[in-house]
Amino acid sequence: MSQGDVANSGQVVFAIEAFKRIHPVEFQRRFLTQGTRHSGRGFSQFRATHVTKGTISTAQGSSTVRIGNTTVVCGIKAEVSEPDVKTPNEGYLVTNVDLSPMCSTHFRPGAPGETAQVSSEHLHRLFGDNVVDPESLCIEPGQAVWALSADIVFLKYDGNVLDAAVIALTAALEDLQLPKAELDSATGVVSADKTMGQRLKLRKRLFPATFSLVDGAYLVADADDAEEQLATATVMVVIDDSDRLINIWKRGAGDINRETIARCVEDAGTRKAALAKELE
Amino acid sequence: MTRPDRREVTQIRALHCALGRLNRVDGSAQFSHGDTSVLCGVYGPVDVKIYDEKLDRAHIEVKFRPDIGVPTTKDKWTESAIRQTFEQLILAQLHPRTLVQINIQVRQADGAVDAAAINAATMALVDAAIPLHSMIAAATCAVLESGDVVVDPNQEEIDQARSIHTLAFTNKAAGNPAYIDSRGDFTMDEYNRCYDLCATSAERVLAFMRKAIEGKVSKEAKLNTT
Numbered sequence: 211m212s213q214g215d216v217a218n219s220g221q222v223v224f225a226i227e228a229f230k231r232i233h234p235v236e237f238q239r240r241f242l243t244q245g246t247r248h249s250g251r252g253f254s255q256f257r258a259t260h261v262t263k264g265t266i267s268t269a270q271g272s273s274t275v276r277i278g279n280t281t282v283v284c285g286i287k288a289e290v291s292e293p294d295v296k297t298p299n300e301g302y303l304v305t306n307v308d309l310s311p312m313c314s315t316h317f318r319p320g321a322p323g324e325t326a327q328v329s330s331e332h333l334h335r336l337f338g339d340n341v342v343d344p345e346s347l348c349i350e351p352g353q354a355v356w357a358l359s360a361d362i363v364f365l366k367y368d369g370n371v372l373d374a375a376v377i378a379l380t381a382a383l384e385d386l387q388l389p390k391a392e393l394d395s396a397t398g399v400v401s402a403d404k405t406m407g408q409r410l411k412l413r414k415r416l417f418p419a420t421f422s423l424v425d426g427a428y429l430v431a432d433a434d435d436a437e438e439q440l441a442t443a444t445v446m447v448v449i450d451d452s453d454r455l456i457n458i459w460k461r462g463a464g465d466i467n468r469e470t471i472a473r474c475v476e477d478a479g480t481r482k483a484a485l486a487k488e489l490e
Numbered sequence: 491m492t493r494p495d496r497r498e499v500t501q502i503r504a505l506h507c508a509l510g511r512l513n514r515v516d517g518s519a520q521f522s523h524g525d526t527s528v529l530c531g532v533y534g535p536v537d538v539k540i541y542d543e544k545l546d547r548a549h550i551e552v553k554f555r556p557d558i559g560v561p562t563t564k565d566k567w568t569e570s571a572i573r574q575t576f577e578q579l580i581l582a583q584l585h586p587r588t589l590v591q592i593n594i595q596v597r598q599a600d601g602a603v604d605a606a607a608i609n610a611a612t613m614a615l616v617d618a619a620i621p622l623h624s625m626i627a628a629a630t631c632a633v634l635e636s637g638d639v640v641v642d643p644n645q646e647e648i649d650q651a652r653s654i655h656t657l658a659f660t661n662k663a664a665g666n667p668a669y670i671d672s673r674g675d676f677t678m679d680e681y682n683r684c685y686d687l688c689a690t691s692a693e694r695v696l697a698f699m700r701k702a703i704e705g706k707v708s709k710e711a712k713l714n715t716t
Contacts, residue, residue, distance in 0.1 A: 328570045331563040335673060442578050445670075454677060460670035461571050463578035463626070467666045468685065475678060 230436070235425060238440055242428045249278075249434060256419070256432040256481050261377060261488040263385040270358075271386025275378040278434060279368035281313075284360060284378035286386055290349065290400045291357035301347020301355035305333040307362045307375055314367035314435070329371050333362070333379060336448055336457055341383065341412055350393040354400050358386070369434035372446055376418040381489055386410055414450040417485050419478035421445045423464040431477060445471065447478040451486075491638055494646050495524075502629065502642040502691050507702040509617045515593070517618020521610035523642055525600035530610035532618040534590030542589065547582035549589045554607065557596040568604060572611060575658065575669045581621040590620055601644040602630035604656050604671065609695060616703060626668045627699060628658035629691035631684035633676055641687045652676065655684035659692040 230237045230248075241248045251257070257278035266272035269285035293300060307329040309317045317323055322330070347356040360382065362375045387407030393400050422433035422441035430437055438444075443464030448457040455475065460466065493499070503524030512518035515531035522528070535548055542549040552573040554565045572592070580590060592614065594607050605628035612625050632643035632651035640647060648654055653674025657667045667689075672681055 324566060324570055327563045327566040331567040334563075335567075340675070444574075450675075454675055455672070455681060456675060458670055458672040458681065460667065461574040463575050463623075463660070463668040465664065465666050467664070471670070472678070 234436065235440055238424060238437065242424060247430060248436065251430075253429065254431045254477055256484075257434075259377065259485060259488055261381045263381050269382075270388060271382045271384075273378050273381035273385055275374050275381065277370060277374050277377075277432065279366055280364070280370055280374050280434075281366040282362060282364045282374045282378045284362045284375075284382040286358050286360045286382050288386070288388055289357050289359065290354050290391065290402070293348070293352065293355040297344070298352035299348045299355075300344035302344070302357045303334075303337060303342050303347075303360065304357065305337065305360045305362065305379065306330050307333065307364075307371070309364050309367065309371070313364040316367070316435075325371060329362075329375055332372060332459075333375055336376065336416055337379065340450075340456060341380070341414060341416060342410060343413055346410060347388075349391045349400060350395075353398075354391070354393050356388060356391070367435065369436075369438045370420050370432055373418045373420050373432065376416055376448065377485060377489075380415050383410060383412055384415075384489065414452075415486075415489065416448050416450060416456060417478065417482040418446060418448045419474065419481050421447075421474050421477075423462070423466055426464050429466065429470060429474075431481075445474055447474050449475070449478050449482060453479055453482070491634075491636065493640060494644065497642075499638060499640045500687060500690070502694060503644075505695065505698045507613055507699070509613060509702060509706045515614075515618070517614050517616070517620070519610050519613030519617055520597070521606055521613055522598075523602055523606050523609075524644065525598055526602055526606045526644075527596075527598040528603065528606040528610040529595045529597055530607070530614035531593045531595075532590065532611075532614040532620065533593075534618055534620050535585035535588035536591065538587060538589035543587050544582075546586050548580065548585040548587075550577045550580060550582065551589060551591045552576070552594065552611075553591065554594045555596065557599045568607065571604075571669070571671065572608060575608070575626070576611060576615070579623050579626060579660075579668065580615065581623055584621050590615075599645065601646075601648045602642055602656070604628070605630045605642075605658070608658050608669065609699070613699060613702065616699075617706070624660040624662050625696065625699060626658045626660050627692040627695035628656060628669065629688040629695060630654065630656045631687050633674070633680045633684065637680075639680065639683045639687060641691050653680065655681065655688065657685060657688040657692070659689055659696075661696050665689065 260276040265274040270288040271286035309326045389402035390406040391402040423443040443462035446459045506522040517532045554569045608628040653676035655672040658669035
């Protein structure tokens with residue numbers, strides 16, 4: 211059937227792809243009103259997540275995460291730096307999310323857009339002191355500390371930036387091996403022995419779950435790009451290994467009641483099991 | 491336990507609101523929770539850049555400036571969160587191909603800045619006569635190391651808290667939160683306690699907002715009759 215055939219009744223019949231482009235809301239409603247989604251998933255079904263660690267040999271820690279068609283690579287470089295005067299025993303973790311036109315037409319070239327900046331900041335809030343103990347990054351108090359620079363680069367984007375970024379960064383931090391470093395007090399030079407790497411002892415691991423309220427009425431887990439565009443509210447739940455809550459973040463004023471949030475937290479706990487297995 | 495300023499755990503700080511003090515913008519509000527003071531100026535509906543123009547609704551923009559220093563990604567985060575929330579609350583379909591710009595300037599920060607910013611934005615939008623689906627009022631709770639839950643924490647309490655919860659509620663009967671930002675290390679039980687406290691506090695803030703608007707309307711009525 212070619213695009214725009216006029217059927218006998220006078221209705222114009224579109225091919226599916228054209229319909230999806232021209233009437234995105236109506237397209238999604240065809241599925242949502244029937245209790246399913248255009249990808250065939252159930253409302254509370256997350257996409258299969260695949261995690262691979264150590265994918266960048268030149269980085270001290272790295273990972274690649276695929277959630278459906280969203281693919282992200284995280285690389286962590288460790289550099290020696292001077293500590294802040296106020297916190298002489300503490301190193302840094304700097305998180306940077308990169309969303310470029312390479313991964314989706316939503317993003318423009320040049321300086322980081324709003325989504326990238328907000329995601330970088332949110333990751334910083336989540337991981338901050340929660341996951342990496344800043345004092346474990348100290349080489350010599352007051353003089354030398356490790357500065358971990360984590361770059362999270364999206365290669366393909368199909369919804370759910372934050373979940374993918376959190377999982378990728380968690381995996382990369384688990385993969386991270388810091389060279390054993392020593393400060394020579396005479397010369398002030400830090401020498402690092404790459405062969406004697408030590409893994410960081412992480413305080414906890416973070417397990418995210420994002421839900422979107424599509425078309426103001428249907429709460430779906432792990433929305434893909436098409437569903438995200440129509441969301442009137444988004445809820446992100448982050449829990450740790452012992453099911454303690456780290457973050458509940460709802461933005462967009464779409465109507466979500468208390469019981470629904472509680473269900474989201476439960477679903478996040480269920481998803482954690484699947485993610486924990488992938489992170490092994 | 492005694493709080494630094496000797497308030498009760500369920501007691502919010504003194505609220506203060508001044509409407510329409512800025513004469514260049516379409517609407518403005520200065521909203522204070524105790525020593526936290528936020529100024530918001532709203533332009534709208536005004537001309538929009540072609541790139542941002544939407545055919546069927548107004549484009550909503552939020553600019554957030556901190557009290558000290560240049561805006562950083564932290565402020566971009568706040569801008570985005572506030573924008574996404576008000577995008578659903580402003581009846582943007584009434585003003586297609588225009589811009590509603592919400593400018594927020596923190597004047598003094600002593601904890602619960604995000605909540606004060608949301609409250610100031612609501613009042614400024616009302617002052618600018620931008621049509622709203624509903625008003626929202628925000629309140630903040632902190633769970634301290636001891637497990638005590640305190641409402642409207644100041645910066646000192648926030649620095650010592652194990653988790654911070656900022657929730658905004660609409661004035662609609664259903665009473666579901668329009669915005670939730672809960673961060674730290676907490677349990678579902680602590681979240682629920684904060685939820686209840688924030689809901690009660692938000693009701694008080696909404697009642698206060700109502701009085702402030704009634705005050706402004708009656709003042710304008712007096713000016714019109716003289």
